[in-house]
Amino acid sequence: MTMRLRHIFHFFLLGMFVGLSLSGLIYWVITSIWFGNHLTGNLGRTDVASVTPWLAPIVWEGTFDSTVIDSIYKQQNITVATTVFALGKYTRFLRDFLESAEEHYFVGFRVHYYLFTDQPDEVPNVKLGQERYLTVKKLPSMNRWQDISMSRMEILEKLIKNELASEADYIFCLDVDTKFIGRWSVESLGRLVGVIHPWFFNAPRFIFTYERRPESQAYIPAGEGDYYFTGAAFGGSLKDVHHLTKTCQEQMNIDIANSIEAIWHEESHLNKYFLYNKPSKLLSPEYLWRDISMSSGYVKIIRFSHVAKNNAEVRPNL
Numbered sequence: 001m002t003m004r005l006r007h008i009f010h011f012f013l014l015g016m017f018v019g020l021s022l023s024g025l026i027y028w029v030i031t032s033i034w035f036g037n038h039l040t041g042n043l044g045r046t047d048v049a050s051v052t053p054w055l056a057p058i059v060w061e062g063t064f065d066s067t068v069i070d071s072i073y074k075q076q077n078i079t080v081a082t083t084v085f086a087l088g089k090y091t092r093f094l095r096d097f098l099e100s101a102e103e104h105y106f107v108g109f110r111v112h113y114y115l116f117t118d119q120p121d122e123v124p125n126v127k128l129g130q131e132r133y134l135t136v137k138k139l140p141s142m143n144r145w146q147d148i149s150m151s152r153m154e155i156l157e158k159l160i161k162n163e164l165a166s167e168a169d170y171i172f173c174l175d176v177d178t179k180f181i182g183r184w185s186v187e188s189l190g191r192l193v194g195v196i197h198p199w200f201f202n203a204p205r206f207i208f209t210y211e212r213r214p215e216s217q218a219y220i221p222a223g224e225g226d227y228y229f230t231g232a233a234f235g236g237s238l239k240d241v242h243h244l245t246k247t248c249q250e251q252m253n254i255d256i257a258n259s260i261e262a263i264w265h266e267e268s269h270l271n272k273y274f275l276y277n278k279p280s281k282l283l284s285p286e287y288l289w290r291d292i293s294m295s296s297g298y299v300k301i302i303r304f305s306h307v308a309k310n311n312a313e314v315r316p317n318l
């Protein structure tokens with residue numbers, strides 16, 4: 001081989017080496033950016049369960065990418081109906097509830113609040129954002145807080161059946177003695193959505209305060225039940241929440257006819273319903289915390305919380 005040819009050959013080998021190394025580097029950079037930021041990233045939690053035994057996700061901070069999930073729902077032009085009841089002295093919670101919702105709840109999406117009260121004059125004038133609507137509906141007042149709490153199922157059933165069909169895609173039904181503190185948005189949407197009760201998220205099943213008397217329709221035998229869900233927040237598609245409210249209402253009517261009231265009222269019936277109609281998505285206690293001032297290692301962000309209230313002072317009965 002002549003010197004000249006040998007030079008060309010070495011030059012060729014060097015070129016191959018540099019070229020391959022460069023394409024390897026480019027491949028590595030592209031894949032690490034792509035997978036790193038868009039797919040696996042650091043998503044997922046090892047300290048808490050983020051999936052149920054029936055493969056429904058349990059939503060915790062760190063299990064979803066808000067940018068990705070927002071962009072999915074942005075294309076869908078959805079409306080989220082949101083119901084809240086404020087009877088008697090509970091109207092005092094409305095301002096904080098509504099103002100904090102405007103700041104944190106489905107920001108940038110269409111929300112229609114349906115507010116049920118016995119005193120429409122007490123509804124505060126809260127400035128709502130674009131594509132945010134409020135409808136106030138008057139109800140007669142009631143003497144027992146348990147009746148107020150339970151009657152929500154029947155009223156919601158009628159609202160969904162009679163008014164919401166063409167008005168909304170999803171619905172959430174929330175307690176009013178609450179406040180939003182962090183993001184609650186489209187990551188919470190699903191066909192049937194339950195929120196794990198903040199006092200029971202890491203408790204063993206035998207601690208759950210299900211109804212234990214077989215005479216009640218809410219009865220759950222020992223050894224059954226998956227989670228203990230709060231009655232203060234639930235939601236899903238209109239169809240599924242309609243079926244939920246209708247079923248709970250019917251079960252409560254059977255209990256009334258049998259002169260029995262479930263230990264935790266409609267919450268007991270909701271838990272019974274979720275036992276046989278598994279939620280398709282569960283929200284962690286980030287989505288209904290105990291009290292704003294309490295913290296927990298698992299709950300890294302408090303999104304929505306009960307506020308401290310003096311039951312003896314705000315309720316019409318004990």
Ligand code: UDP
Nearest residue numbers: 085086087088090145148149175176177316
């Ligand atoms: N509620 C109401 N007026 C009352 C009692 C209850 O408007 O006098 C409604 C209100 O929406 C409240 C819900 O029923 O958030 C459930 O009652 P409560 O919050 O007292 O139950 P808890 O969360 O303490 O179990």
Ligand code: MN
Nearest residue numbers: 175176177232
């Ligand atoms: Mn409450």
